[in-house]
Amino acid sequence: MTPKPLILLLALCFSLFSSAQDSLLAPTPPMGFMTWNYFGDDINEQDIKSMADAMVEEGLVELGYEYIFIDDGWQGGRDKRNNIIPDPEKFPSGIKALAKYLHSKGMKLGIYSDAAQLTCAGYTASLGFEEQDAKTFASWDVDYLKYDYCGAPTDRKTAEKRYSKMADALQNSGRQIVFSVCEWGQREPWLWAKEAGGQLWRTTYDIRDKWSANAPEGTNLHEESIGYGILDILEINAELDEYAGPGGWNDPDMLVVGLHGKSGPSGDQGGHGATNTEYQSQMSLWSLIAAPLMISNDVRNMDEETQRILTNKDIIAIDQDPLGKQGKRVINKDNWQVFVKPLTDGNYAVGILNTSEKKQRFKENLGSLGLDGKYKLLDVWSKKDYRKTDKLNFQVQSHETLVFKLSR
Numbered sequence: 001m002t003p004k005p006l007i008l009l010l011a012l013c014f015s016l017f018s019s020a021q022d023s024l025l026a027p028t029p030p031m032g033f034m035t036w037n038y039f040g041d042d043i044n045e046q047d048i049k050s051m052a053d054a055m056v057e058e059g060l061v062e063l064g065y066e067y068i069f070i071d072d073g074w075q076g077g078r079d080k081r082n083n084i085i086p087d088p089e090k091f092p093s094g095i096k097a098l099a100k101y102l103h104s105k106g107m108k109l110g111i112y113s114d115a116a117q118l119t120c121a122g123y124t125a126s127l128g129f130e131e132q133d134a135k136t137f138a139s140w141d142v143d144y145l146k147y148d149y150c151g152a153p154t155d156r157k158t159a160e161k162r163y164s165k166m167a168d169a170l171q172n173s174g175r176q177i178v179f180s181v182c183e184w185g186q187r188e189p190w191l192w193a194k195e196a197g198g199q200l201w202r203t204t205y206d207i208r209d210k211w212s213a214n215a216p217e218g219t220n221l222h223e224e225s226i227g228y229g230i231l232d233i234l235e236i237n238a239e240l241d242e243y244a245g246p247g248g249w250n251d252p253d254m255l256v257v258g259l260h261g262k263s264g265p266s267g268d269q270g271g272h273g274a275t276n277t278e279y280q281s282q283m284s285l286w287s288l289i290a291a292p293l294m295i296s297n298d299v300r301n302m303d304e305e306t307q308r309i310l311t312n313k314d315i316i317a318i319d320q321d322p323l324g325k326q327g328k329r330v331i332n333k334d335n336w337q338v339f340v341k342p343l344t345d346g347n348y349a350v351g352i353l354n355t356s357e358k359k360q361r362f363k364e365n366l367g368s369l370g371l372d373g374k375y376k377l378l379d380v381w382s383k384k385d386y387r388k389t390d391k392l393n394f395q396v397q398s399h400e401t402l403v404f405k406l407s408r
Contacts, residue, residue: 001399005188018040018111019139019155020073022296024247025176025177025178025179025199025247026178026199026246026247026248026249026308027246027247027322027324028201028246028293028319028320028321028322028324029249029291029319029320030067030144030199030200030249030292030293030294031063031064031065031066031067031292031293031294031316031319031320032065032066032067032068032069032107032108032110032293032294032295033051033055033065033067033068033069033070033294033295033299034069034071034110034254034294034295034296035047035068035070035296036071036072036265036296037046037209037254037256037259037262037264037265037266037296037297037357037373038259038262038264038296038297038298039071039073039264040073040121040264040265041071041072041073041121041123042073043070043071043073043074043090044089044090044091045091045092045097045098045203046094046330048068048070048098048152048187049098050103050300051068051298051299051300051317052068052101052102052105052107053105054300055068055107055264055299056105056106056107057310058299058302058307058311060295060299060310060311060371061106061241063311063313063316064197064293064316064320065078065293065310066106066107066108066296067098067108067109067110067143067144067294068102068107068108068109069105069110069112069123069144070109070110070112071110071112071121071146071293071406072112072114072120072121072123072148072155073090073121073123074086074087074091074095074111074123075087075088075110075119075123075164076088076091076124076319076340077123077124077217077404078129082129082132083122083132083136084113084126084129084133084136086248086311088347093149094140094142095109095111095140095142096139096140099140099141099142099229100141101241103141108143108144108294109141109143109144110141110142110143110144110145110146110152110178110180111137111144111145111146111149112145112146112147112343113125113126113145113146113147113285114126114127114149114151114152114311115147115148115149115152115159115163115166115183115325116129116150116151116163117151117349118150118151118221119148119150119151121148125148125151126147126166127152128306130165130166130168130169131169131282132169132170133169134166134169134173134177135169135174137170137173137175137177138170138173138174138175138177138229140210141175142177143176143177143178144165144176144177144178144179144181145170145178145179145180146181146182147166147179147181147182149181149182149183149184152183154186154187155187156159156187156192158186159183159189159307160187160192160196161180161347162299163183163196163197163198163264164196164197165192166179166197167179167196167197167198168197168202170197171399172199178199178200179197179198180197180198180199180200180201180202181193181196181198181200181201181202182201182202183201183202184202184204184205184206184292185201185202185203185204185220185236186224187201188222189201189203189242190242190243190244190250191205192249192277192378193248194243194248195250198248199247199248199249200248200249200250200251200269200292201236201248201249201250201251201254202251202253202284203224203231203233203236203250203251203252204228204236204252204253205222205228205230205239206228206253206265206266206267207228207229207230207233207252207253207266208227208228208229208256208267208270209256209257209259209260209262209266209267209271209272209273209274210227210229210230210256210270210271210272210273210274211229211230211231211274211275211278211399212225212227212229212230213227213228213230213232213269213270214270215232215322221235221236222236225269226269227252227268227269227270227271229271229274230256230274230278230281231355233252233253233336234289234337235287235346236357237250237252237289237291238289238329238332238337238339239328239329241289241326241327241328241329243326244324244325244326245324245325245326245354246322246324248290249290249292250290250291250326251287251288251291251292252289252291252317253294254266254294254296254321255282255293255294255295255296255297255310256271256279256282256293256296256297257279257280257282257283257287257295257297257306257309257310258273258279258297258302258303258305258306259273259296259300259308260273260297260298261273261296266296275399276305276309277397277398277399277400279305279306279309280309280361280381280400280401281353281399281400281401283310283312283315284315284351284381284401285339285351285352285353285401286319286348286405287315287316287318287319287403288318288319288327288339288349288351288403289326289327289339289341290319290321290324290325290326290327290341290342291319293316293319295310297337306309306349307336312380312381314380314383314405315380315381315403318341318343318380318381318405319326319340320351320404321341321343321344321349322344323342323344325341325342325343326341327339327340327341327349327351328340328341330369330370331364331369335354335355335360336352336353336354336355336360336362337349337352337353337355338350338352338353338364338369339351339353340371345407346408347405347406347408348371348375348405348406349404349405349406350369350392350403350404350406351401351402351403351404352392352394352396352401352402352403352404353396353398353399353400354396354397354398354400354401356398357398358398359396359397359398360394360395360396361393361394361396362392362394362395362396362402363391363392363393363394364391364392365390365391365392366389366391366392366406367390368391370404371407373382373390374388374389374390375388375389375390375406375407375408376388376406376407376408377389377404377405377406378389378404378405378407379402379403379404380403380404381402381403386390386404392404
């Protein structure tokens with residue numbers, strides 16, 4: 001029997017852990033729908049409302065996809081008092097009314113700006129108006145700000161100053177607003193963005209709707225915009241596990257699941273679509289590396305495979321595990337990548353990615369992954385259970401990622 005003082009101590013530790021989690025902004029990676037890949041800057045309030053309705057109807061909100069992030073293109077300039085305003089044709093009811101609509105459905109609203117005079121698409125941005133814009137966003141009941149970096153200097157010091165200034169403005173706005181640092185990883189934000197006030201930070205350029213850029217060996221993915229695919233983004237983010245945790249996340253950009261080569265931002269630079277196996281791998285890998293899960297396909301018209309991938313409760317639970325550990329890549333050789341992610345309950349998630357162009361058999365002892373003893377396995381995609389073992393021995397399709405939850 002556990003001594004009563006020890007039980008009380010454990011209860012106190014759990015209570016303190018829960019309180020700390022509750023006080024954090026973004027204690028787990030944010031989830032929702034982001035407008036950019038599907039709509040570009042051609043957005044309006046009716047499209048946002050219809051997408052929100054679909055997210056509720058499809059059960060996505062119940063699964064944790066609680067945000068709608070309005071990306072670039074919502075701005076209508078500034079009024080005579082220099083208050084930033086929405087485009088009156090796109091958002092005739094205003095952003096506050098839209099936030100109220102989303103909140104009534106149990107959802108949250110994200111919005112977009114840039115740390116320069118103009119945004120990436122050439123709309124009004126926030127440089128020099130940080131305090132004023134932050135108070136405006138707060139008055140609209142906005143819950144999240146994605147802050148881009150087009151038109152800004154290339155050095156890190158300026159970036160740190162500009163992001164810190166907006167973070168301070170948000171903290172002084174009177175409303176809790178999650179702050180997304182979006183400078184594309186060029187100034188290594190994982191080293192400074194959390195201290196500057198960010199809850200998440202983009203680690204790469206924009207993702208395209210494809211598996212890989214097939215870049216020549218030796219290409220510096222941090223410096224060249226080559227049209228990143230899923231695998232290219234993974235290569236960068238997989239090395240950053242030590243920097244992620246509750247209240248501060250590496251952001252490898254949106255899910256391209258279900259876009260199927262749609263024209264627009266995600267279709268640029270060879271983004272002509274990925275297979276369903278590759279889409280499922282992105283969902284698996286993003287969950288293993290504790291990434292924000294930002295849907296960018298048309299939720300109103302999802303095919304069966306897209307719905308299956310995006311609504312898998314077990315894979316979402318791995319992403320949203322409150323321990324907040326980004327999975328560590330423990331194998332990266334011979335066309336295999338293996339990730340191990342510790343979970344709150346003392347269990348583990350293990351992902352096995354076959355990067356080759358053919359089906360292969362993976363054989364490995366769990367001990368070589370740093371996992372001693374025997375574990376029961378649950379395949380989170382097939383839902384098949386395996387009895388206790390200390391070995392992994394599975395066929396893996398080309399570009400497939402098998403994901404198992406391991407428990408004692």
